[in-house]
Amino acid sequence: MPIKVLMPALSPTMEEGNLAKWVKKEGDKIEIGDVIAEIETDKATMEVESVDEGTLGKIVVAEGAQGVKVNELIALILEEGEDASALDSVSSDAAPAPAAEAPAAPASVPAEPKSAAPVTVPDVEDEPEIPAGTPMKTQTVREALRDGMAEEMRRDDDVFLIGEEVAQYQGAYKISQGMLEEFGERRVIDTPITEHGFTGLAAGAAMAGLRPIVEFMTFNFAMQAIDHIINSSAKTLYMSGGQIHNPIVFRGPNGAAARVAAQHSQDYTAWYSQIPGLIVVHPYTASDYKGLIKSAIRTNNPVVFLENEILYGHSFDVPDVEDFTVPLGKARIARKGSDVTIVSFGMGMQHSLHAAEELAKEGIEAEVIDLRTIRPLDTETIIRSVIKTGRCVVVEEGWPQASTASEVAFRVMDQAFDYLDAPVARVCGKDVPMPYASNLEKLALPNVAEVIAAVKAVTYTA
Amino acid sequence: MAASASGTAKKAAKGTSRAQVNRTIVEFDKDQELHAYREMLLIRRFEEKAGQLYGMGMIGGFCHLYIGQEAVVVGMQMAAKEGDQVVTSYRDHGHMLACDMDPKGVMAELTGRKDGYSKGKGGSMHMFSREKNFFGGHGIVGAQVSIGTGLAFANKYRGNDNVSFIYMGDGASNQGQVYESFNMAKLWNLPAIYVIENNKYGMGTSVERSSSNTDLSQRGISFGIPGEQVDGMDVRAVMAAAERAIEWAREGKGPYILEMITYRYRGHSMSDPAKYRSKEEVQKMRNEHDPIEQVRQRLIDGGLASEDELKAIDKDIRAIVSDSADFAQTNPEPDESELWTDIYMPL
Numbered sequence: 001m002p003i004k005v006l007m008p009a010l011s012p013t014m015e016e017g018n019l020a021k022w023v024k025k026e027g028d029k030i031e032i033g034d035v036i037a038e039i040e041t042d043k044a045t046m047e048v049e050s051v052d053e054g055t056l057g058k059i060v061v062a063e064g065a066q067g068v069k070v071n072e073l074i075a076l077i078l079e080e081g082e083d084a085s086a087l088d089s090v091s092s093d094a095a096p097a098p099a100a101e102a103p104a105a106p107a108s109v110p111a112e113p114k115s116a117a118p119v120t121v122p123d124v125e126d127e128p129e130i131p132a133g134t135p136m137k138t139q140t141v142r143e144a145l146r147d148g149m150a151e152e153m154r155r156d157d158d159v160f161l162i163g164e165e166v167a168q169y170q171g172a173y174k175i176s177q178g179m180l181e182e183f184g185e186r187r188v189i190d191t192p193i194t195e196h197g198f199t200g201l202a203a204g205a206a207m208a209g210l211r212p213i214v215e216f217m218t219f220n221f222a223m224q225a226i227d228h229i230i231n232s233s234a235k236t237l238y239m240s241g242g243q244i245h246n247p248i249v250f251r252g253p254n255g256a257a258a259r260v261a262a263q264h265s266q267d268y269t270a271w272y273s274q275i276p277g278l279i280v281v282h283p284y285t286a287s288d289y290k291g292l293i294k295s296a297i298r299t300n301n302p303v304v305f306l307e308n309e310i311l312y313g314h315s316f317d318v319p320d321v322e323d324f325t326v327p328l329g330k331a332r333i334a335r336k337g338s339d340v341t342i343v344s345f346g347m348g349m350q351h352s353l354h355a356a357e358e359l360a361k362e363g364i365e366a367e368v369i370d371l372r373t374i375r376p377l378d379t380e381t382i383i384r385s386v387i388k389t390g391r392c393v394v395v396e397e398g399w400p401q402a403s404t405a406s407e408v409a410f411r412v413m414d415q416a417f418d419y420l421d422a423p424v425a426r427v428c429g430k431d432v433p434m435p436y437a438s439n440l441e442k443l444a445l446p447n448v449a450e451v452i453a454a455v456k457a458v459t460y461t462a
Numbered sequence: 463m464a465a466s467a468s469g470t471a472k473k474a475a476k477g478t479s480r481a482q483v484n485r486t487i488v489e490f491d492k493d494q495e496l497h498a499y500r501e502m503l504l505i506r507r508f509e510e511k512a513g514q515l516y517g518m519g520m521i522g523g524f525c526h527l528y529i530g531q532e533a534v535v536v537g538m539q540m541a542a543k544e545g546d547q548v549v550t551s552y553r554d555h556g557h558m559l560a561c562d563m564d565p566k567g568v569m570a571e572l573t574g575r576k577d578g579y580s581k582g583k584g585g586s587m588h589m590f591s592r593e594k595n596f597f598g599g600h601g602i603v604g605a606q607v608s609i610g611t612g613l614a615f616a617n618k619y620r621g622n623d624n625v626s627f628i629y630m631g632d633g634a635s636n637q638g639q640v641y642e643s644f645n646m647a648k649l650w651n652l653p654a655i656y657v658i659e660n661n662k663y664g665m666g667t668s669v670e671r672s673s674s675n676t677d678l679s680q681r682g683i684s685f686g687i688p689g690e691q692v693d694g695m696d697v698r699a700v701m702a703a704a705e706r707a708i709e710w711a712r713e714g715k716g717p718y719i720l721e722m723i724t725y726r727y728r729g730h731s732m733s734d735p736a737k738y739r740s741k742e743e744v745q746k747m748r749n750e751h752d753p754i755e756q757v758r759q760r761l762i763d764g765g766l767a768s769e770d771e772l773k774a775i776d777k778d779i780r781a782i783v784s785d786s787a788d789f790a791q792t793n794p795e796p797d798e799s800e801l802w803t804d805i806y807m808p809l
Binding site: 006008009010011012014032033043044045046047048049051070071160186191192194196197198199200201202203204205206207208209210227228231232236237238239240241242243244245276277279295299300301327328329376 | 507510514518529547581588605612616645649732733735737748805807808
C-alpha cells in the first residue's frame with residue numbers, strides 16, 4: 001500500500017493552510033528528511049519534510065491550493081517495489097481522522113474538590129494539641145526555630161541549612177546560632193548573594209532526595225528566586241506524574257519589620273498560597289514555630305515557611321518534651337469566644353488577641369483562630385467557629401486585593417452563608433507600597449483599633 | 463545601532479576560529495561504532511516520527527526536535543556511568559532516549575496518554591525518570607542549570623563519585639542564573655559538567671547577535687572553570703571530551719564546561735519557519751557534517767558492517783519507533799481522576 005502524506009499541522013493552533021509549492025515532482029525519489037513541499041499558514045511559510053522514503057507516486061492536492069484542511073490527503077508515496085498501479089488501491093477519501101478527537105462534552109469537573117457537606121456540628125471539643133500538665137519552658141521564637149531545625153538535623157543527615165550568612169555569621173537574624181559549630185560546614189552552608197542560583201541549587205538537591213532548608217535573609221529577596229519555588233519545586237511532582245517529590249523548606253522573615261520601607265516590607269502569604277503544590281505556613285507562637293518547622297522539614301512537599309522579624313524576639317511557652325511537632329494544615333483556636341470569629345495568622349494574631357481582650361471588657365467575646373498553615377487552609381475550623389458566632393473578621397498585614405482575607409471570606413460565604421448575621425469584614429494592610437516615615441508606616445499597617453472597629457461593625461455594636 | 467555593521471566588526475575582533483575546536487577523538491571499535499549508530503538513529507527516527515505525529519495533531523503544544531544534534535547526548539552518555547544524572551531544557555527527547563528511557567513511554571507522554579512518563583501531565587517539555595536518573599525536561603530557559611548544579615551538590619554531599627551532566631543551549635548560556643551556578647559550582651568544587659549545545663541559534667537569534675563573546679566555552683573563565691569547544695557533530699570527539707571532563711570532575715577538581723558545536727536541522731519548535739538562516743546553510747551541515755552519516759561511512763569504509771547489516775539496524779529502529787508511535791496513539795488518555803493526583807505527597 002502506498003504511504004499517505006497528510007496535510008500537517010505546523011503550529012499548536014493551525015487548522016488549515018495553503019499548499020504553496022511542491023518541491024518534489026511525481027516520480028521523484030524521496031529520502032527521509034527531504035523537503036517535499038512548502039506550506040503557508042497565516043503566520044509563516046513552512047517546509048514539509050518527508051518521514052518516509054520511496055517515490056512520490058501521486059500529488060493529490062495541487063500546488064497553489066488554498067485552505068487545505070489539516071490531515072487531508074495531499075500525496076501518495078510508493079514504497080520500494082511498488083509501481084504506479086498500487087495508487088489505484090487508495091481511496092481518495094480523506095485520511096483516517098486522528099484518534100485524538102476532542103472528547104465528547106467534557107465531563108463536569110468541579111473547579112476544586114468540594115469539601116463534603118457543610119460542617120454542622122459546631123460544638124465538638126477537640127483534644128487539646130498540648131495536653132494539660134505538659135512541662136513548658138519560655139523561649140523566644142528565634143530559639144524555638146533554631147531548636148526545631150537542629151533537632152531535625154540530628155535526626156536526619158539529609159537535612160541541611162543553606163543561605164546567606166547562616167553559618168559563620170550565625171544568621172542575619174541569629175536564627176542559626178550555634179548550628180555551624182554543631183553540624184559543621186558540610187550541613188550549614190553560607191552562600192554567595194545569589195538567591196536565584198542557590199534556590200535552584202537547593203531545588204535540584206531536593207529532587208535528588210536531600211532535604212534542604214533554604215533561608216532567605218528576607219522573603220523580599222526570594223522574588224529573585226520565585227521561579228524555582230513555583231516552577232521547579234511546587235509543580236514538579238505533578239509534571240513528573242508523581243515520580244519526583246520535592247522535600248524542601250523555604251524560610252525567612254516575611255512582611256513588614258520596622259522602618260525598612262517598600263522593598264523590604266511585603267507580606268507574601270497570599271502570593272504563595274495561590275500555588276497548588278506548595279504548603280504555606282506562617283506561625284505566630286514560638287511553640288508553633290518549633291512544631292511546624294519540624295513538620296515542614298519532615299514532609300515530602302515543598303513548604304514556604306514565613307516568619308516575622310518582630311516576633312523573633314517575642315517569648316512564649318514551648319512544650320519541654322522530646323520531639324514536639326505541630327501538624328501542617330491545622331488551625332489553632334487561640335482564644336475561645338461566642339460573639340465573633342477573628343481569623344488571622346502571624347503578626348496579625350497580636351493585633352487580634354489584643355483586640356479580643358479589649359472587646360471582652362465591653363462584653364464582646366471573640367473567638368480568635370490562628371490559621372498557622374495558610375495552604376492547605378483549615379476551612380473546617382473556621383466554618384465551625386462561624387456557625388457558632390455568625391460573624392467573621394479576617395486580619396492580615398498583606399494587601400487587600402486577592403488576599404488571604406478574600407479567600408477566607410469566600411469560603412465562609414460559600415459554606416456558612418446561612419449562618420452569617422453580617423457580611424464578613426477584613427482588616428488588611430493599606431493598598432499602598434510601604435512608606436518609610438514612622439507615622440505613615442503606622443497608618444499603612446493594621447492595628448488593634450481597626451480590628452475593634454471591624455468587630456463592632458459586624459456585631460452591630462459600634 | 464546598525465546591527466550588521468557592528469556585527470562584522472565584532473566578529474573580526476572576537477575571532478572564534480574553528481581551529482580552537484577540539485577534534486581529538488576516541489578511536490571507536492566496531493561495537494562502539496554500532497552502538498553510536500543505533501542510538502543516534504533511534505533519536506533521529508523518533509524525532510521524525512514525533513514531527514509527523516505533531517503534523518497529524520496527535521502531539522499538542524510545543525515540540526522541540528533534536529534532529530542534527532544526536533552526537534552530543536549519545537557521545538556524552540557513552541562516557542557516563544551508572545548513577546550519573548542528566549538534566550536538560552525542553553529540547554529533551556534525545557536525552558531521554560540516550561538515558562535508556564523507553565521510547566513508548568516518551569512518545570505516549572508526547573501524545574498526552576496515561577502511560578507516558580508523566581502520566582500525560584507533563585508533555586514534551588516536562589518528563590522525568592528517577593529510575594534512569596533523568597531529572598527533566600525543564601521549560602524555563604536556564605532553570606535546569608541551577609537545578610543540575612544541585613544534583614551535583616547532592617553527589618558531593620553524599621560523598622559518592624557520580625557526576626551530573628547539565629545541558630543548556632547557546633541561548634540559555636546568557637541567563638544570569640547560569641553564572642550564579644558556575645560561581646557556586648567552582649566555589650564548592652561540585653562534580654558538574656556543563657554541556658552547552660551551541661546549535662548557533664537561540665530560537666531565531668544567532669549567537670553572534672546575542673552574545674558579546676561567542677566563544678561560550680570560555681564563559682567559566684572568571685570563575686576558574688576550564689572549558690573547551692568540541693566538534694559536536696562527531697560522536698567520537700564528544701566522547702573524548704566527555705571523558706576528559708568526567709575524569710576532572712570525579713577527581714574532585716570541580717566543574718567543567720564543554721561547548722558542543724552542533725546544529726539543529728529543524729526549526730526551534732515545530733511552528734518555526736526558520737527564516738533567520740539560509741537553506742544552503744542547513745543543507746551544507748546535513749551534507750557535510752551529519753553525525754549519523756559520519757558513523758555510517760566509517761562502518762562501511764572500514765569494512766565493519768555491510769550495507770545489509772546497516773539496513774537491518776535501520777529496519778529494527780524503524781520498528782521500535784513505529785511501535786512507540788502505535789502505542790502512543792492507542793494508549794488511553796489519563797483518567798479524569800488524574801487531574802487531582804500528584805499535587806501533594808501525604809502531609
